[in-house]
Amino acid sequence: MTRFTWASLFAVPVLAASSSAIAADYLTVAQAQHILVPQADAFAAFPVTLSPAQLTQIRQISGVPQRTAQPRVWRATSGGRLAGWVIVDEVIGKHEYITYATGISPDGHVLGVEILSYRESKGGQVRDVRWRSLFRGKTVRDKFKLNQDIPNISGATLSSRNITDGVKRLLAIHAVALAQVR
């Protein structure tokens, strides 16, 4: 019958900060790279500067605007041969700010998507540039502690629509800027 145990049922007055903002850090960029392209033995940063024409193309292909001309791309190799690509990107929703990594095969298929970090706010500061850059800085330098107090939340479903659109955009980046690279 009932197997669940009520270890305790307590209603702690949750700290103001956590009632208005939920945050989780899952993986570093390096961890995500190895998960997304497990056969690769090297990941080299691959500087890309998208031309205005390419940005237009990406929007046409994906239906989503590409905001930065310099996406964060890594070339994954195995024994020196191209094994795939990893692109780290972020999406900003109404209440959330998500950094995620997408693995793309040399022929342009999604190998996997891993969320790196998640920031949520009901207070509207998601669009606050200072708040976001603080978060982005953390992600880039990987200095923060991972897997500390990731909150387990039961409640209103969060849509992953923004990420789905983001992945379409990354596939378009691959098509216009990476597909010809060996």
Added chain:
Amino acid sequence: MQTRCQPLLGTLVEITVPDAGAGAIDGAFAAIAQVQTRMSFHDEDSDLAMLRNAGPGEAVEVAPETLEVLGIALELHRNTNGLFDVTIGRELVRDGFLPQPEGPEASHCSGTSADIEIVDDRRVRCHEPMLIDLGGIAKGFAVDRAVAALEAAGVTEGLVNAGGDLRMFGARDWTVGLRDGDGKVRERIALADCAIASSANAGSSHRRQSRLFAPHFGAGRAPVAVPTRVSVIADRCVIADALTKVAIAAPASSQWIAASYGARILRESALEKAA
């Protein structure tokens, strides 16, 4: 502990296991992806698409997972006097919560769950045109499948959270925050070896020309708006997930229905009183 998070089932899915079990996470995500592939309303390659594109009375071979979910859904339909009904795709399409897919027009659908027949251990037959949507149950089922995959791989404890429908296993206590209808997390409870799911529709229900639009339906398949959260604790996440819909549809009778499944309903206001 290690936690990974992927976009699946239209939401974010988190899997937490001890470091030693990290190698099993890929298999658990794959189990969830399989549920998504077979039971997506939107995917024209899904079992749901096959069922709605088949002629009435035609037996359709579906994945074992789909068969199992439909079996649980039909039992819930009987045990709730028809309140839990996966043929609600008709209303969800009519009211704009789901897109009209290929197959029967929502306005031409007449079937209820009573018109779904599980023929044998592989096949399902719909006797009337219908739009089956498993949005009220498949997420919880996917969580159970992921937990089963982790346990089969020898993982002794962990937590799987699919956008707020979550299950934990092993001896450890987990702290779970309950997100209220307004999006805030005011209460946290400690749980072990059970599942919890929550529903609210404050963000998605609205009125237009005095008619209510909401993604939950009660008696007579009428839309129901609930400003506050409803949570259900059960041993399996598929039951917790499905019973949140019953708890919204029929607040009074849902208590004893939940009890018959060994589950408990926690309402936002009830918890405040408990505090």
